[in-house]
């Protein structure tokens with residue numbers, strides 16, 4: 505696992521966008537695995553700015569998102585379908601039928617399996633963007649989730665619902681379940697980049713750096729098994745560990 509230490513969220517976003525842009529430039533029909541949440545917002549802004557300035561095209565790209573709340577209307581302002589449209593898709597030339605997110609309305613086992621089949625049929629994810637939850641979740645794979653499974657439905661922990669209550673107004677309005685790529689799905693990606701920002705992630709970041717074996721009580725530790733992981737973390741996120749700046 506390579507750790508890139510940066511000053512702040514702006515530098516983190518620029519670096520992450522640069523890595524993603526290079527993948528698309530080298531492979532115009534790349535499959536991009538995308539994440540939501542507060543941390544990657546700046547990465548999408550940088551990619552949109554690059555699209556406008558340099559015209560990096562997404563017309564052959566497919567995107568597959570990590571997760572979506574269960575039983576949420578895709579047009580709901582808090583759905584990840586809406587998040588992706590508002591932060592990225594509406595600004596770029598990515599055709600609608602090449603944007604894929606887990607099905608929020610059909611959360612059957614078959615629908616979950618179809619999502620993994622779709623990813624496989626696209627040739628797999630070339631680069632997967634990840635954030636990390638305060639409890640070490642990746643995607644919505646909460647502590648205790650088996651580290652080998654594919655796309656599945658999860659019951660969200662109070663910690664995750666509390667962290668996401670800021671979007672919904674109150675914790676009671678945050679859906680109780682979500683559909684997420686499993687860690688088994690995530691680990692099949694050819695390259696993984698994780699963005700980590702802020703002091704509230706310092707504890708998770710320090711656990712991640714110390715992880716040497718996969719441990720389901722801290723899902724991000726599964727990444728130690730992957731040969732091509734880059735973590736871009738800012739100073740506040742790194743405040744509990746010592747890493748020299750790149």
Ligand SMILES: O=P(O)(O)OC[C@H]1O[C@](O)(CO)[C@@H](O)[C@@H]1O
Pocket residue numbers: 539540541542543544570571634635636637642643644664668
């Ligand atoms: O960037 P944030 O908002 O802290 O979210 C961290 C992680 O939480 C999730 O949004 C799920 O809660 C992940 O998809 C994301 O990577």
